[in-house]
Amino acid sequence: MAVDHSQSVATAAGAEKGARGPRRRTDTPPGRLRRALAPHWYAWSMIAPVVVVIAGIIGYPLARGVWLSLTNANEANVQRNLGATTIEATYEFVGLDNYIDVLTSSHFWDRLGWTTVWTVACVAITFTIGLTLANMLNRKVTGRTAYRIALILPWGVPAFVSVFAWRLLFNGNGIFNSVLQGNGFEAIRWLENPFWAKFSVISVNVWLGVPFMLVAMLGALQSIPEEQYEAAEMDGAGAWQRFWYITLPGVRSVASTVILLSTIWTFNMFPVIFLLTQGGPYGTSEILVTEAFRIGFTHSPRDFAGSATWGVIILLLLSVFAVIYRRSLRKQGEVW
Amino acid sequence: MRRSIGTTAVVAALALAATACGSDNGDDNAAGGGTDGELSGTVTFWDTSGDAEKGTFEELAKGFTDEHPGVTVEYVNVGFDGAQDRFKNAAQAGEAPDVMRTEVAWVSEFAQLGYLKPLDGTAAVDGQDDFLGAPWSSTQYDGATYAVPQVTDTLALFYNKELLEEAGVEVPETLEDIKNSTEAFEEIGVTPLYLRGDDAYWFFPFIYGEGGDLLDAEAEKVTIGEPAGVRAFEQIKDLVDSGAATTDLTDGWDNMMTQFGNGDVAMMINGPWAINDAYNGIGEENVGVAPMPAGSEGQGAPLGGWNYSLYTGSANQEAAEEFIRYMASADSQQTLTEELNLLPTRASVYEQSSVQENEMVAFFGPAVEVAHGRPWIPQAGGLFDPLRDEIQRTLDEVVTPEEAASNVADKYRDLLDGWE
Numbered sequence: 055m056a057v058d059h060s061q062s063v064a065t066a067a068g069a070e071k072g073a074r075g076p077r078r079r080t081d082t083p084p085g086r087l088r089r090a091l092a093p094h095w096y097a098w099s100m101i102a103p104v105v106v107v108i109a110g111i112i113g114y115p116l117a118r119g120v121w122l123s124l125t126n127a128n129e130a131n132v133q134r135n136l137g138a139t140t141i142e143a144t145y146e147f148v149g150l151d152n153y154i155d156v157l158t159s160s161h162f163w164d165r166l167g168w169t170t171v172w173t174v175a176c177v178a179i180t181f182t183i184g185l186t187l188a189n190m191l192n193r194k195v196t197g198r199t200a201y202r203i204a205l206i207l208p209w210g211v212p213a214f215v216s217v218f219a220w221r222l223l224f225n226g227n228g229i230f231n232s233v234l235q236g237n238g239f240e241a242i243r244w245l246e247n248p249f250w251a252k253f254s255v256i257s258v259n260v261w262l263g264v265p266f267m268l269v270a271m272l273g274a275l276q277s278i279p280e281e282q283y284e285a286a287e288m289d290g291a292g293a294w295q296r297f298w299y300i301t302l303p304g305v306r307s308v309a310s311t312v313i314l315l316s317t318i319w320t321f322n323m324f325p326v327i328f329l330l331t332q333g334g335p336y337g338t339s340e341i342l343v344t345e346a347f348r349i350g351f352t353h354s355p356r357d358f359a360g361s362a363t364w365g366v367i368i369l370l371l372l373s374v375f376a377v378i379y380r381r382s383l384r385k386q387g388e389v390w
Numbered sequence: 391m392r393r394s395i396g397t398t399a400v401v402a403a404l405a406l407a408a409t410a411c412g413s414d415n416g417d418d419n420a421a422g423g424g425t426d427g428e429l430s431g432t433v434t435f436w437d438t439s440g441d442a443e444k445g446t447f448e449e450l451a452k453g454f455t456d457e458h459p460g461v462t463v464e465y466v467n468v469g470f471d472g473a474q475d476r477f478k479n480a481a482q483a484g485e486a487p488d489v490m491r492t493e494v495a496w497v498s499e500f501a502q503l504g505y506l507k508p509l510d511g512t513a514a515v516d517g518q519d520d521f522l523g524a525p526w527s528s529t530q531y532d533g534a535t536y537a538v539p540q541v542t543d544t545l546a547l548f549y550n551k552e553l554l555e556e557a558g559v560e561v562p563e564t565l566e567d568i569k570n571s572t573e574a575f576e577e578i579g580v581t582p583l584y585l586r587g588d589d590a591y592w593f594f595p596f597i598y599g600e601g602g603d604l605l606d607a608e609a610e611k612v613t614i615g616e617p618a619g620v621r622a623f624e625q626i627k628d629l630v631d632s633g634a635a636t637t638d639l640t641d642g643w644d645n646m647m648t649q650f651g652n653g654d655v656a657m658m659i660n661g662p663w664a665i666n667d668a669y670n671g672i673g674e675e676n677v678g679v680a681p682m683p684a685g686s687e688g689q690g691a692p693l694g695g696w697n698y699s700l701y702t703g704s705a706n707q708e709a710a711e712e713f714i715r716y717m718a719s720a721d722s723q724q725t726l727t728e729e730l731n732l733l734p735t736r737a738s739v740y741e742q743s744s745v746q747e748n749e750m751v752a753f754f755g756p757a758v759e760v761a762h763g764r765p766w767i768p769q770a771g772g773l774f775d776p777l778r779d780e781i782q783r784t785l786d787e788v789v790t791p792e793e794a795a796s797n798v799a800d801k802y803r804d805l806l807d808g809w810e
Contacts, residue, residue, distance in 0.1 A: 137703025
């Protein structure tokens with residue numbers, strides 16, 4: 055409603071322009087900025103607060119992060135506000151040195167490799183399970199509501215609570231190992247061995263991510279008209295064919311969006327890694343964001359420039375991913 | 391139209407809230423001495439003590455208001471994990487507590503960053519000559535006093551008397567003794583020792599036991615890569631491989647206390663801060679302490695402990711100084727010893743009968759005197775992570791002890807500019 059309204063006002067303002075403009079300044083043609091702003095001044099003024107806030111909470115930190123990544127800022131040379139006194143910043147511009155350091159170190163490429171494995175594994179498994187469960191729930195079964203609630207439950211628990219619960223389960227003397235040993239198997243060093251630590255973080259993240267996929271895919275499935283299935287059945291299509299030729303194309307637009315979102319979220323999924331393994335053992339389960347946090351906040355001395363560099367690289371990687379993904383979708387005829 | 395006004399209002403409210411957050415930097419502390427010299431305002435104290443200790447610390451801190459009714463003490467327990475980073479982050483933004491419980495090795499780092507106020511000549515330092523030499527040395531940086539000692543400690547061997555008796559094992563004096571006792575303990579279904587595999591501090595006694603050290607601060611030399619350092623890595627690997635010790639690479643403290651409490655392990659290496667936890671776990675009569683078992687070159691354990699320090703940006707410095715004096719006073723230290731068995735840092739407290747009769751003080755007192763000093767350098771905080779990673783990699787058999795020692799040495803040379 056609001057949108058419609060402001061548009062009509064904007065058009066009205068545009069129409070009046072001819073009458074109003076000349077009265078002010080006849081000789082100078084309106085500047086480019088003014089020409090761009092004038093027809094929609096009302097709309098612009100209405101969104102101005104949002105623009106200011108967004109610029110404040112996203113634009114400023116972003117610009118500052120990029121700036122820091124071009125300096126040698128660390129905890130010993132940044133500005134420190136100590137109540138009444140302030141120690142002024144003494145860090146210097148160092149150009150692209152930080153980027154060269156990061157991109158030429160095997161450290162970064164190791165972490166990027168694992169982050170990629172982590173993202174692809176989590177998204178693929180989560181999506182497959184989510185779609186399967188959604189299909190199972192998209193039919194008339196008794197107690198459907200109960201199933202749906204149970205499957206959405208992980209979403210309702212704050213992530214840090216469930217991750218701590220998982221941490222207790224995975225503990226060397228936790229329930230999983232007790233069950234294994236009780237049945238005559240060897241205990242598994244879940245969080246102590248790099249392979250199992252990676253396995254554990256992926257499982258927990260899948261557990262956390264399935265409800266979102268489930269809800270999104272269930273919504274998509276329900277938007278497919280029942281008639282299509284009926285018609286296909288009349289034509290003699292089997293269950294698999296119906297899934298392949300009706301369900302999949304029907305959910306594609308939703309699926310492509312949730313996969314993009316899920317990829318970005320998983321790539322930057324800080325709490326699971328940080329709370330479950332703290333990046334350990336010996337840094338092997340550290341993804342790019344947790345590593346950037348460690349460099350900037352828990353590693354001693356805290357290296358703000360290095361951390362900012364990792365942050366900017368993460369941003370660039372995700373931007374490139376989004377552009378490529380969008381392009382490939384456009385080729386397939388999606389409007390996104 | 392109505393909706394867009396609503397949106398604008400929400401946005402405006404958000405903007406206001408954001409500004410409000412920005413300007414909130416502890417103005418509520420603003421106070422200080424009144425005209426009559428009586429202190430007022432709030433003193434915030436961040437404590438890092440463990441679960442079994444924090445109640446006593448809180449009570450002691452709050453007791454300050456009995457002396458100075460005008461002052462409100464805000465006690466915050468921040469937990470040991472991450473306390474150092476939390477203080478640094480808060481201090482940089484001007485939001486740190488007035489008084490911080492500071493580990494002995496953190497003082498020089500905080501002081502170098504400008505976060506601590508020199509305390510020489512202030513009310514905080516009271517009876518300087520009474521403080522023991524070793525803890526006092528940790529408060530010094532660049533010729534000034536930046537903290538006041540709270541407690542001192544070192545590591546020792548904690549053992550379960552009942553289990554040792556059951557297995558027929560004498561209290562071990564060397565790591566070799568522990569290895570030799572593996573079979574005797576196996577018969578009663580117990581692992582002899584719990585070894586911390588996730589925290590480098592617990593590794594120090596093993597290096598000292600081989601006659602080595604991380605660094606030689608006077609010669610500005612990294613010494614962990616030398617043969618003694620390699621032998622230390624061999625020792626811990628051997629303990630775990632031979633079944634004499636169990637470990638956990640991620641959740642060390644909880645697992646150690648649980649397993650010691652359940653009687654799954656007979657011994658652990660720990661400090662006075664764990665005494666109350668150990669008592670709660672297996673009963674006071676059952677807990678024995680002995681010097682850290684010797685390595686091949688003798689016995690050694692690190693000197694640890696805690697200090698009180700005053701944040702530079704404290705808005706209520708006068709009250710905070712008085713608070714530090716109160717907390718570090720002989721009476722307060724005596725309370726901590728009586729209730730928590732912690733070791734005083736004042737010579738006079740050791741003369742009190744209640745302290746002299748304390749079994750733990752009787753043991754730890756002499757142990758602290760021979761404890762191995764650590765270099766109080768500003769970079770000390772960076773020494774732990776590289777060492778922990780290599781301990782984990784050694785125990786996980788990714789690297790050999792030789793590689794581990796030389797990897798740590800390389801990382802230390804990166805950290806310590808210009809060291810040999």
